[in-house]
Amino acid sequence: xxxxxxxGGGLVQPGGSLRLSCAASGFTFSSYPMNWVRQAPGKGLExxxxxxxSGSDTFYTDSVKxxxxxxxxxxxxxxxxxxxxxxxDDTAVFYCAKNRVDSSGYSFRAFDIWGQGxxxxxxx
Amino acid sequence: xxxxxxxxSSVSASVGDRVTITCRASQDISTWxxxxxxxxxxxxNLLIYAASRLQSGVPSRFSGSGxxxxxxxxxxxxxxxxxxxxxxxxxxxxPRTFGQxxxxxxx
Numbered sequence: 001x002x003x004x005x006x007x008g009g010g011l012v013q014p015g016g017s018l019r020l021s022c023a024a025s026g027f028t029f030s031s032y033p034m035n036w037v038r039q040a041p042g043k044g045l046e047x048x049x050x051x052x053x054s055g056s057d058t059f060y061t062d063s064v065k066x067x068x069x070x071x072x073x074x075x076x077x078x079x080x081x082x083x084x085x086x087x088x089d090d091t092a093v094f095y096c097a098k099n100r101v102d103s104s105g106y107s108f109r110a111f112d113i114w115g116q117g118x119x120x121x122x123x124x
Numbered sequence: 125x126x127x128x129x130x131x132x133s134s135v136s137a138s139v140g141d142r143v144t145i146t147c148r149a150s151q152d153i154s155t156w157x158x159x160x161x162x163x164x165x166x167x168x169n170l171l172i173y174a175a176s177r178l179q180s181g182v183p184s185r186f187s188g189s190g191x192x193x194x195x196x197x198x199x200x201x202x203x204x205x206x207x208x209x210x211x212x213x214x215x216x217x218x219p220r221t222f223g224q225x226x227x228x229x230x231x
Contacts, residue, residue: 033218037168045160045168045211047220059218062125095167099180109215110158110173119166 002113004027004079004096009118016086020118022079022096027113029077030054033099035111036070036081038092038120047092049081064090086122093117126150126214130223136231143199147212147228152177156216159188162225163208171210172197181222202228 008020014055022034034036036048050068058070069082097111127150137143146158155175160168170179172188175195185200199206207230214222 005129044225045162045213045222048214050218050220061219089219100170100173108158108173108177109156109220110170110213111160112170112173112179114167114169120223 002098004098004113004115006094006096006115006118009094009120011017011121011123012086013014013124014087015086015124016122017082018066018086018120020081020083020094020120022081022115024056024079024098027098029072029075031105033107033109034072034079035097035099036079037092037095037111037114039095039117040042040089040092043092046092049080084121086120088122089118091122125220126153126217128212128214128221128223130210130212131225132226134227134229136229137202138231139202139204141202141231143202143206143228145197145210145212145228147190147195147197147223149193149195149214149216153214153216155191155193157188157190158213158215159186160211160213161206161208162211163218168211169203186198199228 035050051070068087071080095117096115098108098113100108100112129148157175161173162168176188209227
């Protein structure tokens with residue numbers, strides 16, 4: 001079964017750090033771009049970051065540039081999000097999401113597999 | 125950044141109704157558009173990608189159309205399990221952006 005499972009969320013003080021992990025299984029992890037998407041309590045979805053299959057290319061939304069770092073370890077089929085200088089407005093459920101890629105390797109850039117999410121709360 | 129605007133923000137409908145949700149992009153995104161369904165406390169679920177392609181396992185009552193800046197998600201024959209929030213997302217460029225969501229509620 002194709003699935004991803006996030007971990008690492010929790011309560012952290014403003015200015016603190018946290019590292020999220022996303023363990024993938026059931027697919028060739030290195031062949032797929034991956035993403036982090038977050039959802040603040042009662043709010044809509046916000047794309048946070050993406051990384052290419054090889055890990056050579058990374059992308060961020062402006063509000064996290066310089067504070068968050070996306071990375072991956074293809075040997076462990078695991079995606080990471082290192083979050084530093086956390087702020088109250090980073091409080092959200094963070095989802096790991098896989099790009100939809102067809103059998104020819106073409107990425108449709110939509111997110112076809114999502115984890116259950118991990119809650120990050122930034123509060124003193 | 126490309127802004128995605130959904131309308132309406134909420135809609136009340138009955139089982140069996142046809143429901144249409146629109147999504148407008150602030151610039152041309154060709155057909156780089158996806159639609160998701162999200163139920164409370166759950167992760168989003170991909171319904172439509174590339175504007176009109178039905179994701180595997182999604183019922184055929186869901187359909188998508190549009191290109192450029194204007195897109196539509198249609199649910200033909202609303203079922204009880206379809207009451208949820210729906211989001212569009214552009215995949216034309218970074219940063220990826222979502223619409224604000226449309227809540228489909230029971231009338």
